[in-house]
Amino acid sequence: MNTSSILEVANISRRFGGLMALRNVSFQVSRGEIVGLIGPNGAGKTTAFNVITGTLPPTGGEVRYEGRRISGLPPSRVVVAGLARTFQATSTYPKETTAENIYRGMLPRIRESLVGPITGRYHRDLSASEVDGEIDRILQITDLQRWANVEAGSLPYGLQKKLGIAVALATKPSMLLLDEPAAGLNHEECNELARLLRHLRDEHELTLLLVEHHMALVMELCQRIVVLVQGEKIAEGTPGEIRGNPAVIEAYLGAPDYAHA
Ligand SMILES: Nc1ncnc2c1ncn2[C@@H]1O[C@H](COP(=O)(O)OP(=O)(O)OP(=O)(O)O)[C@@H](O)[C@H]1O
Numbered sequence: 632m633n634t635s636s637i638l639e640v641a642n643i644s645r646r647f648g649g650l651m652a653l654r655n656v657s658f659q660v661s662r663g664e665i666v667g668l669i670g671p672n673g674a675g676k677t678t679a680f681n682v683i684t685g686t687l688p689p690t691g692g693e694v695r696y697e698g699r700r701i702s703g704l705p706p707s708r709v710v711v712a713g714l715a716r717t718f719q720a721t722s723t724y725p726k727e728t729t730a731e732n733i734y735r736g737m738l739p740r741i742r743e744s745l746v747g748p749i750t751g752r753y754h755r756d757l758s759a760s761e762v763d764g765e766i767d768r769i770l771q772i773t774d775l776q777r778w779a780n781v782e783a784g785s786l787p788y789g790l791q792k793k794l795g796i797a798v799a800l801a802t803k804p805s806m807l808l809l810d811e812p813a814a815g816l817n818h819e820e821c822n823e824l825a826r827l828l829r830h831l832r833d834e835h836e837l838t839l840l841l842v843e844h845h846m847a848l849v850m851e852l853c854q855r856i857v858v859l860v861q862g863e864k865i866a867e868g869t870p871g872e873i874r875g876n877p878a879v880i881e882a883y884l885g886a887p888d889y890a891h892a
């Protein structure tokens with residue numbers, strides 16, 4: 632095992648009937664890295680996130696987080712272990728305010744503290760003022776303060792996506808998996824997203840795994856990139872290596888709907 636690894640994906644496979652959505656995929660992410668996971672539509676990127684975060688069990692292989700096997704654990708336990716995700720579609724509660732949605736993100740931690748005495752796994756209990764302080768802190772990091780009391784469903788799309796990140800941050804993760812955070816964002820929102828992700832890595836010591844079709848963003852932010860095509864890892868390397876990799880170029884040229892990348 633690589634001792635600087637925070638996440639190790641070891642030979643994971645996932646079958647849906649006759650379709651191998653992932654086939655023996657392995658990669659690792661080191662603490663403090665921003666790693667890109669790219670590939671044409673249907674490559675298996677979201678399936679990889681689902682397997683890593685416990686939403687789907689793998690049909691083969693295993694996932695280790697901070698040295699501990701997490702495959703087989705339910706998503707709620709994976710979150711409490713420090714691994715959070717955002718969703719490809721916006722996933723907030725539209726009738727609840729921005730602040731209430733962030734509070735929902737904190738619930739796994741709070742619930743954990745309630746069952747602490749029974750399970751022996753104890754997390755610090757949070758008082759009401761600590762909860763409010765934590766919500767304020769996350770509103771500030773994501774620059775959503777002025778929207779705190781606005782219903783999530785009435786926020787502009789770009790802010791709803793940002794709220795998805797805020798909710799994930801409320802779980803207090805050490806690693807965050809982002810599924811197409813730039814999709815549907817305009818140029819300015821994209822630049823702001825890049826700043827936020829860099830800030831999370833640099834100032835909050837988060838490790839990031841980024842699924843994204845926006846190639847300029849991936850190339851700008853990521854130290855390393857893993858490329859999936861039809862469920863298989865076909866390449867891994869620095870942005871420069873990936874840009875010049877003939878197998879990657881071929882995979883993308885074969886996917887004409889990729890013109891927006
Ligand atoms: N729950 C499921 N049941 C059956 N097939 C599925 C399921 N989830 C995904 N698939 C299939 O697995 C393959 C990989 O899908 P996945 O959503 O992981 O791709 P992706 O790389 O995230 O694509 P995109 O860039 O379009 O989001 C696709 O062929 C998809 O149709």
Ligand SMILES: [Mg+2]
Pocket residue numbers: 676677678719
């Ligand atoms: Mg996807």
